[in-house]
Amino acid sequence: MPRHETDYDVVIAGGGAGGVGAALGAAKAGARVALVEKYGFLGGAATNAQVLAYCGFYHQGGEPVRAVAGAGEQVLAELRGMGVACEPFHSPTTSNWIVLLDPEKLKVALDRVLSAHGVDVYLHARVAAASRTARALESVTVAGMDGRFRLIAESFVDASGDANLALVSGVPMRTGDSQSRIQAYTMPLRIGGLAPDTRIDRARMQQVITEFNRVSPHKINRTDAGIFTRVPGTTDFWWLVVDRAMPDLSSNSFTRAEQTGREMSLQLVDLLRASVPGFENAWLAQTGPQIGVRETRHPAARYDVTRDDVVQGRLREDGIARAAWPIELHSEAGKPIYEHVGGEGFFHVPYDALRARDLDNLWYAGRVIGADDHAYGSIRVMGTAFATGEAAGVAAALGAQGRDPVTAQAVRRELLRGGALI
Numbered sequence: 001m002p003r004h005e006t007d008y009d010v011v012i013a014g015g016g017a018g019g020v021g022a023a024l025g026a027a028k029a030g031a032r033v034a035l036v037e038k039y040g041f042l043g044g045a046a047t048n049a050q051v052l053a054y055c056g057f058y059h060q061g062g063e064p065v066r067a068v069a070g071a072g073e074q075v076l077a078e079l080r081g082m083g084v085a086c087e088p089f090h091s092p093t094t095s096n097w098i099v100l101l102d103p104e105k106l107k108v109a110l111d112r113v114l115s116a117h118g119v120d121v122y123l124h125a126r127v128a129a130a131s132r133t134a135r136a137l138e139s140v141t142v143a144g145m146d147g148r149f150r151l152i153a154e155s156f157v158d159a160s161g162d163a164n165l166a167l168v169s170g171v172p173m174r175t176g177d178s179q180s181r182i183q184a185y186t187m188p189l190r191i192g193g194l195a196p197d198t199r200i201d202r203a204r205m206q207q208v209i210t211e212f213n214r215v216s217p218h219k220i221n222r223t224d225a226g227i228f229t230r231v232p233g234t235t236d237f238w239w240l241v242v243d244r245a246m247p248d249l250s251s252n253s254f255t256r257a258e259q260t261g262r263e264m265s266l267q268l269v270d271l272l273r274a275s276v277p278g279f280e281n282a283w284l285a286q287t288g289p290q291i292g293v294r295e296t297r298h299p300a301a302r303y304d305v306t307r308d309d310v311v312q313g314r315l316r317e318d319g320i321a322r323a324a325w326p327i328e329l330h331s332e333a334g335k336p337i338y339e340h341v342g343g344e345g346f347f348h349v350p351y352d353a354l355r356a357r358d359l360d361n362l363w364y365a366g367r368v369i370g371a372d373d374h375a376y377g378s379i380r381v382m383g384t385a386f387a388t389g390e391a392a393g394v395a396a397a398l399g400a401q402g403r404d405p406v407t408a409q410a411v412r413r414e415l416l417r418g419g420a421l422i
Helices: 017-028 070-081 103-116 164-168 202-215 251-275 307-311 382-400 408-417
Strands: 005-013 033-036 053-055 088-090 097-100 120-122 126-132 137-144 147-158 173-175 182-192 227-230 237-246 283-287 297-299 319-323 327-329 337-339 347-350 362-364
Touching: 005 017, 005 137, 005 382, 017 033, 017 070, 017 103, 017 147, 017 382, 033 147, 053 382, 070 103, 070 382, 103 120, 126 164, 147 164, 147 382, 164 297, 164 362, 182 251, 202 251, 237 251, 251 283, 307 327, 307 337, 307 347, 319 382, 319 408, 347 382, 362 382, 382 408
Parallel strands: 005 033, 005 147, 033 120, 147 362
Antiparallel strands: 053 097, 088 097, 126 137, 137 147, 173 297, 182 237, 182 283, 227 237, 319 347, 327 337
16 A cells, blocks of 8 residues: 655644544634544544533533633534534533533534534544654654555644553653552443333432342442433433443453443343333443543643642633533542532633643643643543643644744634633
């Protein structure tokens, strides 16, 4: 297969919320943009792991207060045009405001918004290698179905979630938290076949969990029955209750988590069908396609957002995004711990949290940005990822235009012109 190469201003690794935000931010700032995504669709965890809710678009509290606009709002607007309400939904379990999603419409909405901005999307492809000098990346080698090819660019954004671009670029990084612990992964369940008028009784669901733990070798620690709701526009039931501990990032650990998660999901649906009114004809419509990943690698950034930044609601002159989701830690499977955002209900993500420590033309987006163990539990969610992604994309575009250095103030000005909230 012949090798080929293409020139861009900005190349982005990853097509989740952070990558889409970065692509929109860079394109609106005038850059020629390529986005590389390993799946056959965009959307990240929302579409590859059935995480059917955007967290982080709103502050926690009694009323929904917007924290994210800009690129994230462009995606929501496209979804509204396709008939998805995208209204803030108040979770009775956590008191957080979320935006419920239709995953199939989301895939198409993301295709449309990136196409409208001229972004070249490479699906079924992943960054396999990078060429660099001492302080800058020059190109990436992408492995696709047609072999390997090279993308040359002035600027790069790692929005892969797993820090894949940073990894192949030789950036130092840690796995998991400061003690090498990895937050638990969750296998969301989508259950079909419910009677339309079924009222979900949490006490009944808790009884199902108790019975499951009695008969299964795999245990569920969310004895409160977890988080559940209906899927918009359907009678389907969405349930977050199956958590899997991850001792490491080995293929063996991923395989065990995926396989046991599926076994647990099928057994849960059998118990629901046998004992909960309205679930008599229920069936497991979908898990995944993969288990929901909260944490993998953390590449070195020039600043790590801290727990104090979050709990004090710290606002900064070099802030380039609002973050409003509470600290949510899953250090022990099935036992999440929350800590509220202080101040006005949001804090600023500083520009240096998006900058690679040792590379001048690599920026981070989404859950790859710099954060300590606690702050990471806030910044990793998809609503916030749109905001950090848009900022990273703008910075990368300014860098490709020859701005040296790219300042936080310049990024802020461009973001505000694009409708972002800072």
